[in-house]
Amino acid sequence: MSASRINLHDKVVNITRSYLGPAAERFIDRQIENHLHKTPVNLTAKDLLKLITWIRLAVSMLTEDAIIVDEYVKQLEKLAKKSQADK
């Protein structure tokens, strides 16, 4: 169970790395800690949709390019669906 939780966190970070580079892990950990009030390793598939909402909001503050935001969120939503299905 623990391994799959870590994997989910890593998968989110890997997707984010394409947008935020070396700041990706720090960004995701901050979103999880500040908005989900959890430690990043405890991220579950159930948390993902709520996390995606916060990520969309945060990334929209970094860029006005809606295409980039949508593309990023779509990838995360795909991961959320896959994680729910695996569960």
Added chain:
Amino acid sequence: MKYFGGAVRNYLIMLSAYLLLALLMPINRVEAHHYMLSAEAYHVLRFSLALPLAILWLVAFYGAERVRMYARSVAKTPEGKAYAMISKGCSWLAWGLILVPTASLVLKGIVNVSAGFRPTMIIIINYLELLFTIISFSYIATGARQMAAHAKRTYTPTAAISSQVIFIAGGVLYGYLTFRHLDLLSITSTHNPYFMPVWLIIISIIIPSLYAWFIGLLAAYDIILTSQQSQGVLYRKALQLLAFGLVILIGGLIAIQYLHTVSPRTGLLSLSPALALTYAIYMIMMLGFTLVFLGSRQLKRIEEV
């Protein structure tokens, strides 16, 4: 805005000191006569020449402060050390831009009451400018190398060769233009615009300048390389702004130093094309600091949201 308190305070102190000195330091009567200026008009001219510099210094202090704030926010991350070095380099660069003209103004004031001090003044200013360039380029180059190493970026053979060719061509041209001013029949002669023996100019001005420019160009290359190949589309955009800003600053500082060595200082107010060119380079450097400001602001925002 409150974060900029230190930068604004430093800027206002230095600007006030400079403007006060421009008003209070004794005028050069020969120059005033040459340009047919009264003492008041001479002060006004000196004041107006300081205004574009005042804008440059403001942008420089803000830019350097932004980089410092970003470097502090990523201090504990793997790339933290690299940004700390770049931040120090930017601070030295900003301080150099304001301290060298201020020292120059004070020393020129001394020359205006004691003409025999002119050679000493020119020697001090040449060394001061070189010192700030070497220190700021050393910090920026170390930071840029660490950034490139952290991102696992290395030089391609083509890039290494082309940077060497550019450096050698620039160095040879610089040597040629500098040696035109020197009496090469006697290496101990001080009858030149630098007021120093030829051997000392080569050892303490030409070689250190070439060294500074070499590490400056390497830093520019490392920064561009890292920013272009960095992962993360939003991070890369912000880093590219910072990188282009730094490259403009390095290029601008090299151009200013090149100009001051090739067209040596006289210690006199000279409304010449060289002065216009110097101000044009300062304007370009203002753009550089603006890009540095925007890039580091965006990078810091990524660490905050």
